[in-house]
Amino acid sequence: MITPDDLALMTEEEKVEFIRTTAESSEWQECFEPLYVRLMDDESPRVREEAIAALWDIAEPRHIEMLIEKARRDPSVEVRAKAVSVLGIFIYEAVVNYDLDQSQYLAVRNFLLGLANDPDQDLLIRRMAIEALSFDTDEEVQSLIAWAYEQESVEMRMSALFAMGRSRSARWHDIILAEMESDERRLRLEAINAAGEAEIQEATPRLRVLTRHPDAEIRVAAIWALGRIRGPGALETLEMCAQSPDEEVRRAALDALDEYYGASEHEDEEFDDTEDDEE
Numbered sequence: 001m002i003t004p005d006d007l008a009l010m011t012e013e014e015k016v017e018f019i020r021t022t023a024e025s026s027e028w029q030e031c032f033e034p035l036y037v038r039l040m041d042d043e044s045p046r047v048r049e050e051a052i053a054a055l056w057d058i059a060e061p062r063h064i065e066m067l068i069e070k071a072r073r074d075p076s077v078e079v080r081a082k083a084v085s086v087l088g089i090f091i092y093e094a095v096v097n098y099d100l101d102q103s104q105y106l107a108v109r110n111f112l113l114g115l116a117n118d119p120d121q122d123l124l125i126r127r128m129a130i131e132a133l134s135f136d137t138d139e140e141v142q143s144l145i146a147w148a149y150e151q152e153s154v155e156m157r158m159s160a161l162f163a164m165g166r167s168r169s170a171r172w173h174d175i176i177l178a179e180m181e182s183d184e185r186r187l188r189l190e191a192i193n194a195a196g197e198a199e200i201q202e203a204t205p206r207l208r209v210l211t212r213h214p215d216a217e218i219r220v221a222a223i224w225a226l227g228r229i230r231g232p233g234a235l236e237t238l239e240m241c242a243q244s245p246d247e248e249v250r251r252a253a254l255d256a257l258d259e260y261y262g263a264s265e266h267e268d269e270e271f272d273d274t275e276d277d278e279e
Helices: 004-009 012-023 029-039 045-053 061-073 077-086 088-095 102-116 123-133 139-149 154-167 170-179 185-198 201-210 216-229 234-241 247-278
Strands: none
Touching (some): 012 029, 029 045, 045 061, 045 077, 061 077, 077 088, 088 102, 088 123, 102 123, 102 139, 123 139, 139 154, 139 170, 154 185, 170 185, 170 201, 185 216, 201 216, 201 234, 234 247
16 A cells, blocks of 8 residues: 655656545545645646546545645646636535535535636646536526636636536527537547437437547547437447447447446336336
């Protein structure tokens, strides 16, 4: 087991590799939480950013104060932005899982709203605040997403599309579908991912076509989205992609098929539970 003394002897690259490797191991990740917290104060901004990112899957209410402090005070804008982004897990826990104290939820929400609405904040900070808030379907947050989409900045519009997908609100479906045809590649990619995140069934025919797009990143994004949406013909397309000579496409399709079947099994279990309750 690595100790704090071991960390002190590591290079920047070794620390980053340690965080990334352990963060991928969900079985043991919580064991390393004290080390992630320690590395949040490392002299390297890159290490601090990775350590903060590692908290997403194991975030606890006790982390809220330290993440807010990092978002306020860290000298690196990238580190501050990562802390803002990770605070989004507490919005998710509050509004989706109903698993966060109301006062803690409001503290995070109000902090993020303050950042998102502050014109003096760096653009990246404002973007991450909007994305972090987007699990919340409250009208104030949805209006903020609409504002972001109306901005000239492509980066801000990208965050708006990301937030639209994450919010899963039907009010954004037409915009997402339209942006899947955008001439701006970055917006197009965000729209494809948003369609998958929001599970927009109407996107399925276009996504099936995009799995043959010459742009590799667009192909992979479309494959991922099909695995999430599971619309008509999605399974057949994914099975064809799984036979592709292109290794990246093949790997993406196999992952998407796992997502497809995993979601189907989950729905079957919920259906069986419902039938048992009715009996």
